[in-house]
Amino acid sequence: MASIGKIARRTFLFGMAAVAGGVAVGYYYYRRPYPNPLEGELAEGEVTFNPYLKIGSDNTITVIAPRAEMGQGISTTLAAFVAEELDVTLDRLKVEHGLPSYAYYNAAMLEEGAGFNFWDDSFTAETVRGLMGAAGKMLGLQATGGSTAARDGFDRMRQAGAAARIMLIEAAAARFDVPARDLTTDNGTIVHKASNRSVTYGEVALDASKLAPPSKVTLKEKTDWKLLGKPQKRVDMLAKVTGAPIFGIDVRQPDMLFGTVRMSPVFGAKPVRSDTSAASKMPGVVKIVPIESSYGSGFGVIADNTWAAFKAAEAIDVEWGKPDYPLSNDDIMARIADAARTGEASAMRDDGDVDVAFADAPQDRVIEAEYSVPYLSHAPMEPMNCTARLKDGVLDVWAPNQMPVLVRWFCSDIAGVPGDKTNVHTTSMGGAFGRRGELDYALYATILAKETDGRPVQVTWTREEDMRRGPFRPASVGKFRARIGNDGLPVAVDMRVAAQNMMASLMSRTFTSLPAGGSDPSITDGSRNQPYTIPNYRVSEIQVPDLPIPVTFWRSVGNSVNGYFHECFMDEIAQAGGIDPVEMRRKLMANHPAALAVVNKVAEMSGWGDSLPEGKAKGFAFTLSFGSWCGQVIQIADTPAGIKLEKMWIAVEVGTALDPGIIETQMTSGAVYGLSAAMGQAITFEDGRVVQSNFHDFDAMRIFQAPEFEVAILENFHRMGGAGEVGVPPAAPALANALFALKGQRFRSLPLSKDVTFA
Amino acid sequence: MRLTVDGKDIEFDAEPDMPLLWALRDLAGKTGPKFGCGVAACGACTVVIDGQAVRSCSLPVGDVTGAVTTIEGLATDGKLHPVQQAWLDEQVAQCGYCQAGQIMSAYALLEEISDPTDEDIDNAMGGNLCRCGTYPRIRTAIKKAASLKLARA
Ligand code: FES
Ligand code: FES
Numbered sequence: 001m002a003s004i005g006k007i008a009r010r011t012f013l014f015g016m017a018a019v020a021g022g023v024a025v026g027y028y029y030y031r032r033p034y035p036n037p038l039e040g041e042l043a044e045g046e047v048t049f050n051p052y053l054k055i056g057s058d059n060t061i062t063v064i065a066p067r068a069e070m071g072q073g074i075s076t077t078l079a080a081f082v083a084e085e086l087d088v089t090l091d092r093l094k095v096e097h098g099l100p101s102y103a104y105y106n107a108a109m110l111e112e113g114a115g116f117n118f119w120d121d122s123f124t125a126e127t128v129r130g131l132m133g134a135a136g137k138m139l140g141l142q143a144t145g146g147s148t149a150a151r152d153g154f155d156r157m158r159q160a161g162a163a164a165r166i167m168l169i170e171a172a173a174a175r176f177d178v179p180a181r182d183l184t185t186d187n188g189t190i191v192h193k194a195s196n197r198s199v200t201y202g203e204v205a206l207d208a209s210k211l212a213p214p215s216k217v218t219l220k221e222k223t224d225w226k227l228l229g230k231p232q233k234r235v236d237m238l239a240k241v242t243g244a245p246i247f248g249i250d251v252r253q254p255d256m257l258f259g260t261v262r263m264s265p266v267f268g269a270k271p272v273r274s275d276t277s278a279a280s281k282m283p284g285v286v287k288i289v290p291i292e293s294s295y296g297s298g299f300g301v302i303a304d305n306t307w308a309a310f311k312a313a314e315a316i317d318v319e320w321g322k323p324d325y326p327l328s329n330d331d332i333m334a335r336i337a338d339a340a341r342t343g344e345a346s347a348m349r350d351d352g353d354v355d356v357a358f359a360d361a362p363q364d365r366v367i368e369a370e371y372s373v374p375y376l377s378h379a380p381m382e383p384m385n386c387t388a389r390l391k392d393g394v395l396d397v398w399a400p401n402q403m404p405v406l407v408r409w410f411c412s413d414i415a416g417v418p419g420d421k422t423n424v425h426t427t428s429m430g431g432a433f434g435r436r437g438e439l440d441y442a443l444y445a446t447i448l449a450k451e452t453d454g455r456p457v458q459v460t461w462t463r464e465e466d467m468r469r470g471p472f473r474p475a476s477v478g479k480f481r482a483r484i485g486n487d488g489l490p491v492a493v494d495m496r497v498a499a500q501n502m503m504a505s506l507m508s509r510t511f512t513s514l515p516a517g518g519s520d521p522s523i524t525d526g527s528r529n530q531p532y533t534i535p536n537y538r539v540s541e542i543q544v545p546d547l548p549i550p551v552t553f554w555r556s557v558g559n560s561v562n563g564y565f566h567e568c569f570m571d572e573i574a575q576a577g578g579i580d581p582v583e584m585r586r587k588l589m590a591n592h593p594a595a596l597a598v599v600n601k602v603a604e605m606s607g608w609g610d611s612l613p614e615g616k617a618k619g620f621a622f623t624l625s626f627g628s629w630c631g632q633v634i635q636i637a638d639t640p641a642g643i644k645l646e647k648m649w650i651a652v653e654v655g656t657a658l659d660p661g662i663i664e665t666q667m668t669s670g671a672v673y674g675l676s677a678a679m680g681q682a683i684t685f686e687d688g689r690v691v692q693s694n695f696h697d698f699d700a701m702r703i704f705q706a707p708e709f710e711v712a713i714l715e716n717f718h719r720m721g722g723a724g725e726v727g728v729p730p731a732a733p734a735l736a737n738a739l740f741a742l743k744g745q746r747f748r749s750l751p752l753s754k755d756v757t758f759a
Numbered sequence: 760m761r762l763t764v765d766g767k768d769i770e771f772d773a774e775p776d777m778p779l780l781w782a783l784r785d786l787a788g789k790t791g792p793k794f795g796c797g798v799a800a801c802g803a804c805t806v807v808i809d810g811q812a813v814r815s816c817s818l819p820v821g822d823v824t825g826a827v828t829t830i831e832g833l834a835t836d837g838k839l840h841p842v843q844q845a846w847l848d849e850q851v852a853q854c855g856y857c858q859a860g861q862i863m864s865a866y867a868l869l870e871e872i873s874d875p876t877d878e879d880i881d882n883a884m885g886g887n888l889c890r891c892g893t894y895p896r897i898r899t900a901i902k903k904a905a906s907l908k909l910a911r912a
Contacts, residue, residue: 071852071855071856071891072853231850234850234852237846237847240852240855240858241846241851241852242791242830242839243790243829243830243831245790246855247793247855249790249793249794252788258785284774305777306784306794307777307778307781307785379890380890381795381803381888382793382854382856383794429856430793430854430855430856431891462797463795661850665850665896668895669853669891669892670892671892672891672894673891673892676892694796694798694800695800696800699800700888702885703881703885703898704882704884704885706892706894706895708895709895
């Protein structure tokens with residue numbers, strides 16, 4: 001991994017230097033354009049205008065949507081950016097993902113990581129946001145995550161479409177010998193009305209591509225949009241209703257072998273004794289090879305078909321090393337709880353003087369609570385898989401992945417071929433939720449591809465492997481107290497949140513040579529950065545040391561934990577102060593009109609405050625995450641079969657709604673994902689190993705449990721927010737608060753199924 | 760071993776204990792049915808045999824007696840089946856991975872009950888997990904498919 005360590009150190013240091021060293025150094029690098037990766041792969045008669053657009057002489061228009069499609073509809077929205085300015089409809093386009101390239105860096109993802117509150121427009125915040133964006137370009141992070149993809153592509157891809165349209169018009173003007181201003185465009189055709197002549201984009205594409213790109217393009221005003229701002233048909237819907245082979249697991253290559261892995265169930269352990277001889281002799285088995293990687297140790301099985309590989313993997317006789325961490329779930333959770341209670345804390349938000357505010361607080365005005373959430377698996381529908389072929393010094397990796405540039409770095413390193421001899425083909429993903437930002441599936445497939453004499457091998461994990469090996473959403477414990485004022489509002493809130501350092505965990509699997517110290521803002525994400533004004537308000541991060549359970553990003557990351565902590569505790573504060581929880585939010589969020597509008601909207605939609613029949617109740621929660629402000633109200637009913645989720649109302653402020661249809665489905669999708677976890681999901685441990693193994697003991701919401709949904713999308717705020725993760729964080733606290741309203745009992749630990757039966 | 764899949768006879772070499780799913784995917788080139796759990800807990804692998812929705816991951820290929828219909832055989836003469844058309848119209852799929860199974864379960868449901876109630880839908884579709892949470896649109900699409908089917912009949 002030495003070479004990767006070096007590349008990483010250089011690029012990371014560049015990024016940091018830009019931030020630390022000021023604009024002068026960073027600026028040149030930021031402006032230097034990357035080469036257009038499409039130049040090298042054009043088909044006959046095809047030309048390219050920029051990294052986002054190819055046009056063929058037959059007028060086939062191909063847009064590159066360089067973010068991973070995992071169900072969030074991003075390929076449709078990104079294609080619409082180019083199409084809007086190019087003046088074509090979406091059904092005229094072909095959409096491709098594109099090869100990994102530095103040209104497709106994700107600036108918004110790093111901007112979000114800069115650590116400023118989303119509403120903070122101050123000079124420093126803006127400057128650092130800009131510089132972090134520049135660092136993204138240097139890092140060449142073609143990443144998909146953090147609900148950033150649409151925001152990131154918004155300007156760049158519209159400009160790409162607009163610039164190409166100008167060039168096409170100029171080429172047509174030269175051909176017709178008329179001024180460019182007399183020409184109009186209409187869905188892929190350029191028209192000269194006066195002479196009734198027209199020409200397709202494809203017919204002038206070659207000429208146009210030779211012209212210099214315009215130095216300045218003017219983008220359409222929002223009011224002139226034809227596609228954006230309106231629900232579009234998803235570009236991949238037909239493929240998905242006909243069973244087309246679009247997923248990683250559907251990759252078929254000539255002469256392909258199949259395989260699977262069996263990795264250590266004990267984190268960090270190796271096999272201490274093993275015998276693969278019987279397994280190797282099973283029908284259909286080609287070879288069993290050991291796997292050693294930064295992700296873990298174990299075995300890879302290569303076979304004629306996946307089933308044979310699964311059976312042989314199970315038949316491997318192996319004894320694994322012992323855990324060097326607490327064995328039982330109780331002991332692991334106790335480690336985290338101890339940290340929350342007594343660990344060294346660093347304040348991530350510190351308004352007023354919390355210690356003083358509590359020092360003279362009358363006992364009966366102070367409330368305290370401890371909350372906890374478990375580890376979680378992502379459990380995307382498509383289990384981890386990857387197909388690789390190492391032949392004639394060229395590595396091909398077909399991977400459903402969120403990080404193509406990193407996949408290329410690491411896999412080329414393992415295969416011992418240069419990066420430019422490594423092709424990463426990013427397929428559609430059967431869900432990802434953060435899991436496919438990891439690299440293990442790709443590393444293992446590459447390791448097996450070294451053993452097959454040039455034959456491709458598709459490596460599919462069993463659901464059991466997928467669920468048990470992690471990396472997981474970190475478990476977390478929060479210890480909170482509040483002082484209630486005479487008006488019932490909180491005078492002081494003090495939140496201590498403890499979890500493993502996710503960044504350090506990630507680094508231990510990837511950039512092992514890089515130091516991974518420092519704060520992990522995700523531990524308090526969703527608590528420290530909420531639009532509440534409380535005079536004394538402290539949110540502290542506590543890192544849990546020496547717990548080697550692999551943890552990573554899970555849909556909405558820290559917000560999935562802190563949304564629950566913060567919003568349930570706010571509900572407790574409202575109760576203690578004798579104020580309606582929604583009314584209390586109106587008061588505490590008065591300084592943030594965007595938040596207030598969301599609270600009012602969802603309250604109005606849901607008839608908050610209307611009296612309900614016996615046995616029914618509502619709960620409210622709000623989280624600002626990924627730049628979008630989301631309020632949810634859920635109504636539940638006590639039935640003989642258990643608690644039934646009747647209806648959820650969601651109001652979300654997104655700044656600009658690029659595709660309201662997709663935003664709506666992302667809100668309900670996020671809510672279902674969050675409710676699924678809140679109701680019944682937990683990864684627990686016994687003997688240092690994960691207990692759960694499949695959907696029978698790690699289930700998710702089913703159709704008969706799903707509430708009805710009503711979604712309102714608001715566009716008041718001046719900055720655009722994300723959609724893919726935003727619906728998750730408020731779902732668990734809304735439900736827990738509704739349960740309190742129904743039963744008068746607090747549920748401070750997830751999953752709720754420990755205490756409640758759901759219908 | 761011989762099987763009729765989507766109206767065609769296919770031959771392949773499989774151990775009889777191999778689940779139908781893997782025979783279809785790895786041996787018969789039918790990647791429409793998906794692998795999700797392998798233990799009949801998610802429905803991603805659903806195919807239809809003799810009008811019944813079946814979890815192909817848990818049915819040994821040696822035990823298959825009837826003709827198998829997968830998502831790939833649902834459209835006829837280049838025309839989408841009403842269930843697929845409804846899925847397209849209602850823009851149901853997100854990641855899409857569960858949808859082959861969802862559509863096959865819905866297809867079997869509508870073959871049996873032409874105008875299903877919400878409760879019928881709950882019963883027939885409860886075995887099909889969707890991690891993207893497309894349930895509200897699945898429900899709408901099934902009702903739409905029922906009326907499309909009626910109109911075509
Ligand atoms: S793969 Fe057959 S039910 Fe899940
Ligand atoms: S659409 Fe993704 S799992 Fe159902």
